[in-house]
Amino acid sequence: MSKQFDVLINKGWCKGCGLCIAVCPKNVLELDDRVKCEPVRMDDCIGCRQCENICPDLAITVKEREQDA
Amino acid sequence: MPREEVMKWLRARFFPHIWCPGCGHGVIMHALLRSLTALDKKPEETVIASGIGCSSRMPGYINACTVHTTHGRSLGFATGIKLAKPELTVIDVMGDGDCTAIGGNHFIHACRRNIGITAIVMNNNIYGMTGGQASPTTPPGAKATTAPYGAIDPPFDICNLAAGAGATYVARATIAQPAMCEQYIKKGIQHKGFSVIEIVTHCHTQFGRKNKRSSPVDNLNFFKQASVAKAKADQMSPEELVGKIITGEFVNKDIPEYTEQYDKLIAKVRG
Numbered sequence: 001m002s003k004q005f006d007v008l009i010n011k012g013w014c015k016g017c018g019l020c021i022a023v024c025p026k027n028v029l030e031l032d033d034r035v036k037c038e039p040v041r042m043d044d045c046i047g048c049r050q051c052e053n054i055c056p057d058l059a060i061t062v063k064e065r066e067q068d069a
Numbered sequence: 070m071p072r073e074e075v076m077k078w079l080r081a082r083f084f085p086h087i088w089c090p091g092c093g094h095g096v097i098m099h100a101l102l103r104s105l106t107a108l109d110k111k112p113e114e115t116v117i118a119s120g121i122g123c124s125s126r127m128p129g130y131i132n133a134c135t136v137h138t139t140h141g142r143s144l145g146f147a148t149g150i151k152l153a154k155p156e157l158t159v160i161d162v163m164g165d166g167d168c169t170a171i172g173g174n175h176f177i178h179a180c181r182r183n184i185g186i187t188a189i190v191m192n193n194n195i196y197g198m199t200g201g202q203a204s205p206t207t208p209p210g211a212k213a214t215t216a217p218y219g220a221i222d223p224p225f226d227i228c229n230l231a232a233g234a235g236a237t238y239v240a241r242a243t244i245a246q247p248a249m250c251e252q253y254i255k256k257g258i259q260h261k262g263f264s265v266i267e268i269v270t271h272c273h274t275q276f277g278r279k280n281k282r283s284s285p286v287d288n289l290n291f292f293k294q295a296s297v298a299k300a301k302a303d304q305m306s307p308e309e310l311v312g313k314i315i316t317g318e319f320v321n322k323d324i325p326e327y328t329e330q331y332d333k334l335i336a337k338v339r340g
Contacts (some may be wrong), residue, residue: 013084017091022213022286052072053103053247053288056095061072 004065005047008037013059020051020060073107075099080132087126091285093270094246097191100250100268101160107132107251108258109303115158118147118170123272124164124191140336141172144179155185155328157259165192166204167307169225173205180234180263184327187257188220188265190227193272201275208312212279231265238264239320244271245292249316256318261326269296269314 016035119125121140128135203213240253257264271288299317
């Protein structure tokens with residue numbers, strides 16, 4: 001099975017600038033009704049960490065999901 | 070990069086930070102923190118100095134030995150710190166106005182001395198914090214509050230200025246390439262001697278709204294289409310390069326470092 005990733009958003013720090021949404025190659029992220037980033041298609045994430053690196057608010061963490069043995 | 074390691078370098082109690090939503094300074098801070106963790110630096114042996122401006126708020130968020138100094142004079146303070154304790158890693162974060170206008174003299178003389186400081190220049194083409202006045206790097210034709218019909222002054226090329234003044238590591242990246250920023254900062258910190266890393270960023274609040282780049286994503290797309298790698302730029306004519314941002318390493322040479330020379334001199338004079 002291919003690797004799965006968790007995209008964790010610290011919504012207290014996110015300011016909804018949309019840079020992560022612009023760089024994501026898999027269109028994983030969207031803005032929610034509070035104009036904060038939300039990983040709506042998390043299963044599509046390929047773990048490239050472009051959103052984590054571009055986030056000016058340091059609000060995104062991409063973690064590899066631990067697989068059940 | 071595991072996030073916990075970067076978190077150790079943050080003063081999380083001051084977050085969310087003061088910069089506007091989408092400000093490139095946060096991208097640069099993250100790149101700096103990733104390079105520091107990758108190089109296994111210790112916060113108690115790392116000094117981060119800054120002057121005045123939006124960019125200079127950065128040390129306030131970093132949990133290392135930080136000093137927020139007077140406008141443009143941060144390199145003077147950093148030079149003193151490095152001379153007193155050469156074993157420290159000294160990083161100076163500056164904005165374009167702080168570095169090339171108010172602190173222009175400090176900048177060229179730090180380049181000339183080749184002292185082991187890493188200067189990170191965040192070039193956003195404007196004085197953002199004070200209300201959007203034209204800075205020495207505002208491109209010709211771009212509008213600012215003090216240039217309402219477009220700037221006519223030829224701008225500084227910070228990398229050429231640093232190379233001409235004698236800096237021994239000079240590189241430029243844009244915030245659209247965070248991994249490249251990290252790589253150059255890492256190389257700059259490892260380099261023995263004065264290293265200048267110019268990171269082209271944006272101020273969509275003050276610069277962008279007058280120049281049709283009013284959102285962070287507009288600026289990101291602009292950087293992606295306007296940046297040219299140095300190897301490609303070498304084959305292009307000056308006319309083709311107008312308005313382009315050349316990214317890459319410009320200088321990387323080994324010349325005796327200032328604090329080493331100073332220690333040698335002390336040993337020689339003492340006999």
